[in-house]
Amino acid sequence: MADRAGESLVQFSERLTGSAAFGTLFREGMDLVEETAAYLDGVGRTEAKALDRAVSLTYATESMRLTTRLMQLASWLLLHRAVKEGEMTLSQANREKTKVKLSAADPGAADALAKLPPQLQDLIARSMRLQSKVRRLDTTIHSPSTERAPIGNPLVPQLNRLKAAFEG
Numbered sequence: 378m379a380d381r382a383g384e385s386l387v388q389f390s391e392r393l394t395g396s397a398a399f400g401t402l403f404r405e406g407m408d409l410v411e412e413t414a415a416y417l418d419g420v421g422r423t424e425a426k427a428l429d430r431a432v433s434l435t436y437a438t439e440s441m442r443l444t445t446r447l448m449q450l451a452s453w454l455l456l457h458r459a460v461k462e463g464e465m466t467l468s469q470a471n472r473e474k475t476k477v478k479l480s481a482a483d484p485g486a487a488d489a490l491a492k493l494p495p496q497l498q499d500l501i502a503r504s505m506r507l508q509s510k511v512r513r514l515d516t517t518i519h520s521p522s523t524e525r526a527p528i529g530n531p532l533v534p535q536l537n538r539l540k541a542a543f544e545g
Contacts, residue, residue, distance in 0.1 A: 399457065399461065399514070402454070402507075402510055402511070402514065403454050403457075403458055405507060406447075406450055406451060406454045406507055406511070407451065407454070409447065409500070409503055409504060409507060410447050410448075410450075410451050412500070413443060413444070413447055413500050413504070416496060416497070416500060417440055417444070420496065421440065421494070421496070421497060424436075424494040424496075424497070425437070425440075428494075432492045432493065435485065435489045435490075435492060435493060436493055436494075436497065438485065439484060439485060439489075439490065439493060439497065439501060440497065441482075442482035442483070442484055442485070442501075443482070443484075443497075443500060443501055443504055445482040446482040446483075446504050446505075446508060447504055449477050449478050449479060449482075450479070450504070450507055450508060450511055452476075452477045453474060453477045453479060453511055453515065454511070456470050456473055456474055456477065457470060457518070467518070471519050474515070474519070479508065479511060479512050479515060480512075483505075484501050484505065
């Protein structure tokens with residue numbers, strides 16, 4: 378099927394925000410934000426009070442990093458949901474996403490994390506997996522589009538060689 382003049386290729390990246398995979402990722406991210414907030418305001422607060430001083434400092438640091446990471450991820454997800462809903466274009470989202478830091482607040486050393494309550498460790502690990510998924514999707518969605526040259530008939534060079542062989 379030949380390309381018609383004036384038609385452009387449909388970019389897969391522009392369709393990703395409307396996909397079921399994005400919807401699943403969005404829900405996963407928002408659920409993790411809610412679950413983390415509930416933990417830190419409830420059970421986590423009680424667990425933090427029971428920790429010794431050194432681990433308590435690690436708990437405070439890591440809970441702040443976790444919250445920061447999740448807020449950046451939620452911002453990215455909400456921005457791309459706006460694209461899905463038609464509230465902004467992908468190019469507008471690309472400009473706005475520069476305010477979102479997808480590498481924000483990486484966790485501290487593994488040995489320090491191992492001393493934290495198990496539920497906080499789980500929330501940190503899940504947030505890191507979510508961050509990894511969002512980074513991959515971000516790379517796919519916002520990678521510079523490569524305009525491909527129209528592909529002609531691949532048989533033409535072969536036919537030209539045959540023609541030249543029989544004429545010469």
